[in-house]
Amino acid sequence: MTTVASKQAGPVVHRAGPRFGAEITGVDLTRPVDDPTADTLRRAFAEHKVLVFRGQHLTPDQHVEAVRIFAEPFDHPTALRHPDNPLVYPYNVAQTGKASTWHIGGLWRTPVFAIESLTYQEVPELGGHTLWADLQAAYDDLSEPFKELLGSVKAVYDGNAENYAQGSRKNAPGDTVEHPVVLEHPLTGRKGLFISTSARGLTGVTPQEGTALLDHLLRHASSPNYTIRFGWRPGDFVLWDNQATWHYAVDDYGDGARVYRKVIGVEPLRTTS
Structure with missing residues (x-):
């Protein structure tokens, strides 16, 4: 396949791990x-769930069109x-803090975001994967018995979008949401x-059962058996399936720079074949 620009040979997929993840x-x-x-x-994207495009150096408008x-x-x-571009959200961890927990984006919303994506402007010389x-x-x-049990269980999260904003003290009142x-x-x-990891508890089971189940699920889902890791250079673009994966920004770079822009996607598009 080729793009509109004739010099492009077409996308080539390089698998980054045995389960998921690819560089394009x-x-x-x-x-x-x-x-x-x-x-x-x-x-x-449907097959690999996390796609990395190196050295794209997208402008805000180009970032939006890439997600589109x-x-x-x-x-x-x-x-x-x-x-x-108002659909692009800039982040500088020196001001916003680091997202060093396993998490899914947009849990205040039903459904949550389909896609999250980042373009990197500044990254630490080492670390920050x-x-x-x-x-x-x-x-x-x-x-199979455990799957059957989990089929009737929901997790409770903060449902106020204000508590997910940059610099928020996360104490704005509001309803909870269940997923x-x-x-x-x-x-x-x-x-x-x-x-x-932001789940407040589980429904459909007793509080004691919920605590045990939640602890087990969080540990199981973050096992190295299911993970993939990418490091970054300025200009890299990454997008991921927010409904099939969760992610963790490694905090091993001290006060090094980490500046990026985010664009979020909802209502994902199907392939035509």
Whole structure:
């Protein structure tokens, strides 16, 4: 497949791990892509769940258009906006703090974000990698009786979007929201665990059972058996399936720089073949 720009040979998928994750070459996302190329990229995303495009150096507008290949960019109600495009959210960990917990984005929302994506402007010389874990593979390895139990269990989260904003003290009042701990993916139909470290508890079981179950699920889903790791250079672009994976930003770089922009996607697009 080729893009609109004739110099591009078409996307090549380089698997980064045995379960999931891939780097994509042969595509210049600073230029428009044609429909067959976009469809190839969507198939790769459905299969690999985390896609990395090195050295793209996307502008805010180009970042939005790159996400639009996969899903509709989301207008976040509480996020700090980039002056060049209101659908782009800038982050500098020196001001915003680090996201060094296993988590899923947009848990205040039903459904949660389909896709999250980042473009990196500044990264530490060493460290600052990001981990993802395959929640569907983690679910596959559970016993059938345990899967049956989890099918009736939900997790409780903070439902106020203000508490997810940059610099928030996370004490704004509001209702909670519940999500099933087993999610059937809306595009592929594949089941996976759906759990985050910010869960306040589980419903459908006693509090004591919920504590034990939650502890086990969090440990199981973050096992190295299900993880992949990427390091970064300025200009790299990454997007991931927020309904099939969770992620962790490794805090091993002290006061080193980490500056990036985020674009969120909802209502994911299906492939046409």
